[in-house]
Amino acid sequence: MAQGLILAIDAMGGDDAPEVTVKGAELFLAARPGARVRLHGDESRLRPLVSASPERLEIVHTDLVVTSEMKPSQALRRGKGSSMWNAIEDVKEGRAQASVSAGNTGALMAISMLVLRKMDGVHRPAMTAAWPTLRGRSVVLDVGANLEADAAQLVSFAIMGEAYARAILGIDKPTIGILNIGSEEMKGHDEIREAHEWLRNSGLDLDYHGFIEGDDISSGTVDVIVTDGFTGNVALKAGEGVARMLGTRVREALTSGLFSKLGAVLAMGGLKRLREQMNPSNVNGGVLLGLGGVSVKSHGGTDSRGFTRACELAADLATSHYRDEVAANLNKIRQKGMAAE
Amino acid sequence: MAQGLILAIDAMGGDDAPEVTVKGAELFLAARPGARVRLHGDESRLRPLVSASPERLEIVHTDLVVTSEMKPSQALRRGKGSSMWNAIEDVKEGRAQASVSAGNTGALMAISMLVLRKMDGVHRPAMTAAWPTLRGRSVVLDVGANLEADAAQLVSFAIMGEAYARAILGIDKPTIGILNIGSEEMKGHDEIREAHEWLRNSGLDLDYHGFIEGDDISSGTVDVIVTDGFTGNVALKAGEGVARMLGTRVREALTSGLFSKLGAVLAMGGLKRLREQMNPSNVNGGVLLGLGGVSVKSHGGTDSRGFTRACELAADLATSHYRDEVAANLNKIRQKGMAAE
Numbered sequence: 001m002a003q004g005l006i007l008a009i010d011a012m013g014g015d016d017a018p019e020v021t022v023k024g025a026e027l028f029l030a031a032r033p034g035a036r037v038r039l040h041g042d043e044s045r046l047r048p049l050v051s052a053s054p055e056r057l058e059i060v061h062t063d064l065v066v067t068s069e070m071k072p073s074q075a076l077r078r079g080k081g082s083s084m085w086n087a088i089e090d091v092k093e094g095r096a097q098a099s100v101s102a103g104n105t106g107a108l109m110a111i112s113m114l115v116l117r118k119m120d121g122v123h124r125p126a127m128t129a130a131w132p133t134l135r136g137r138s139v140v141l142d143v144g145a146n147l148e149a150d151a152a153q154l155v156s157f158a159i160m161g162e163a164y165a166r167a168i169l170g171i172d173k174p175t176i177g178i179l180n181i182g183s184e185e186m187k188g189h190d191e192i193r194e195a196h197e198w199l200r201n202s203g204l205d206l207d208y209h210g211f212i213e214g215d216d217i218s219s220g221t222v223d224v225i226v227t228d229g230f231t232g233n234v235a236l237k238a239g240e241g242v243a244r245m246l247g248t249r250v251r252e253a254l255t256s257g258l259f260s261k262l263g264a265v266l267a268m269g270g271l272k273r274l275r276e277q278m279n280p281s282n283v284n285g286g287v288l289l290g291l292g293g294v295s296v297k298s299h300g301g302t303d304s305r306g307f308t309r310a311c312e313l314a315a316d317l318a319t320s321h322y323r324d325e326v327a328a329n330l331n332k333i334r335q336k337g338m339a340a341e
Numbered sequence: 342m343a344q345g346l347i348l349a350i351d352a353m354g355g356d357d358a359p360e361v362t363v364k365g366a367e368l369f370l371a372a373r374p375g376a377r378v379r380l381h382g383d384e385s386r387l388r389p390l391v392s393a394s395p396e397r398l399e400i401v402h403t404d405l406v407v408t409s410e411m412k413p414s415q416a417l418r419r420g421k422g423s424s425m426w427n428a429i430e431d432v433k434e435g436r437a438q439a440s441v442s443a444g445n446t447g448a449l450m451a452i453s454m455l456v457l458r459k460m461d462g463v464h465r466p467a468m469t470a471a472w473p474t475l476r477g478r479s480v481v482l483d484v485g486a487n488l489e490a491d492a493a494q495l496v497s498f499a500i501m502g503e504a505y506a507r508a509i510l511g512i513d514k515p516t517i518g519i520l521n522i523g524s525e526e527m528k529g530h531d532e533i534r535e536a537h538e539w540l541r542n543s544g545l546d547l548d549y550h551g552f553i554e555g556d557d558i559s560s561g562t563v564d565v566i567v568t569d570g571f572t573g574n575v576a577l578k579a580g581e582g583v584a585r586m587l588g589t590r591v592r593e594a595l596t597s598g599l600f601s602k603l604g605a606v607l608a609m610g611g612l613k614r615l616r617e618q619m620n621p622s623n624v625n626g627g628v629l630l631g632l633g634g635v636s637v638k639s640h641g642g643t644d645s646r647g648f649t650r651a652c653e654l655a656a657d658l659a660t661s662h663y664r665d666e667v668a669a670n671l672n673k674i675r676q677k678g679m680a681a682e
Binding site for chain 1: 473474475485488489520522523529530554555556557558559560568570571572574575576577578579580581582583584585586587589591603604605606
């Protein structure tokens with residue numbers, strides 16, 4: 001499946017780089033016998049960490065690093081030749097089919113957009129997040145690449161999110177919903193209502209469900225949740241905050257007395273499986289959709305397993321039909337006169 | 342404290358009315374020896390449910406009910422004389438100091454605004470929610486009364502939320518944050534940045550913390566979270582959805598095997614206390630702030646304990662200095678030329 005695939009990895013980005021990124025890259029190679037990796041970064045630091053498959057793992061040296069403090073504009077001015085920039089340039093030049101970085105998000109978005117350019121017909125790229133639900137996992141976009149989105153942009157997010165969900169979740173016909181609030185008669189901004197009407201009547205081969213509310217995300221009511229970057233980012237972080245608070249509370253509750261402690265030990269098996277399911281490592285990887293190539297963002301604080309997940313996500317996307325499907329659908333809506341300027 | 346306080350209750354609103362509302366009203370009376378209640382609704386259904394304190398509980402008969410299906414505009418046209426309307430009119434006419442309803446939210450907002458009018462200097466009222474945090478509880482507003490909010494409105498939400506948090510959370514000097522997203526250089530809409538500058542330099546005696554992100558809500562970083570009604574509603578429901586999903590998952594995890602089951606039984610004490618802390622009944626009650634009187638919304642699906650909490654919230658607010666404090670601060674910002682049109 002990923003036969004012949006080459007992945008470009010920014011080995012220097014992330015809180016625990018390069019240890020985590022190198023380990024993550026090796027786990028990825030172990031899981032995908034046909035794949036190869038180009039590891040960008042400081043060779044003197046990377047070489048001692050590399051333990052296996054040297055013939056499938058090439059180190060591409062650079063001294064330059066994009067730091068977590070850099071603003072996007074600084075990264076654009078000073079980032080050329082850095083491990084992040086070089087990994088993305090590999091994709092542009094065809095030396096790799098996808099890139100992965102756990103580094104500075106704003107910088108990664110800016111450099112990716114500059115180097116890879118936008119896909120034909122896409123006005124604004126959108127950042128995705130994988131959200132664990134009662135039914136499995138859903139894709140939320142945009143979660144922060146744009147502050148606002150007009151109707152045409154929301155429609156393009158729906159098209160991109162649908163193809164993306166098919167590629168990475170393996171769902172044949174992903175369902176789509178637009179995030180809205182429930183109170184009657186003031187239902188939604190104009191842009192939202194317009195995008196809603198458009199998706200209803202687009203004639204595209206999409207399974208559009210309609211409006212959903214915030215609590216539908218975790219229920220798994222739809223596979224793809226479409227929203228603007230401000231709302232999506234707030235929803236995602238608010239949800240993460242609640243999960244973290246409840247995790248703390250459950251831990252406290254289970255260690256608050258002798259019987260509770262004993263009970264917690266006995267219940268460990270089930271709770272461990274739950275921790276596994278909800279482990280951010282298992283859902284790690286956001287993608288800036290709508291670019292001329294695949295650039296995946298791993299969480300900065302990820303462990304090596306999480307970084308491997310981001311690599312697998314990049315490989316799945318690079319070897320999928322995602323781009324052709326998006327291009328075809330965007331072309332159809334352009335012909336119908338619903339084009340983003 | 343609530344000596345002489347009279348509460349007007351819509352006994353017919355909510356999923357399990359009037360059983361839950363009557364029981365809730367009686368629990369409220371038991372907890373507040375000085376208070377009285379005016380119970381609005383169908384006397385033939387209410388009378389048999391009333392068991393105690395008849396001298397402190399007056400039934401005010403009406404046949405009319407605002408149903409959960411009614412749109413706000415329909416409720417305004419056809420709701421006059423209903424139990425909901427009559428309870429709110431009690432506040433306007435001074436027969437009660439506050440009203441409580443578990444009925445149709447949109448209708449309650451519309452009727453409250455029409456009957457109670459806006460507080461002087463308030464351009465748009467805002468709906469509050471109490472959000473459980475690691476440090477206790479925080480107030481989020483607006484969670485759905487308005488789709489959008491300009492800078493002046495956000496500033497007035499901050500002023501109202503601050504006085505409200507002091508009144509109901511008993512915090513002497515509540516801290517305030519504006520909800521935003523973190524990515525640099527595109528931080529926030531114009532309205533948000535403007536409100537931020539304004540609160541920084543307002544000269545008001547407010548403890549303004551600055552911007553916060555979605556995950557700060559559950560951390561309890563600030564006591565009052567200011568946002569527009571669309572974003573606040575999505576954040577609140579997204580958080581509720583995550584809590585519900587995790588509750589289901591924990592239950593599944595604890596009943597997935599023999600040891601887990603045994604462990605769950607032993608851990609019951611601690612988990613029960615957690616359930617207690619997180620019980621929506623304990624944080625029930627949203628208030629439409631900025632009106633000429635107190636109108637509290639109880640969750641429609643609440644139990645009697647939750648309805649009692651909403652009654653207590655209404656009583657606390659009605660007997661606080663909330664309105665004077667808001668009026669004074671709004672007056673100060675008007676003098677500084679920062680007035681809502």
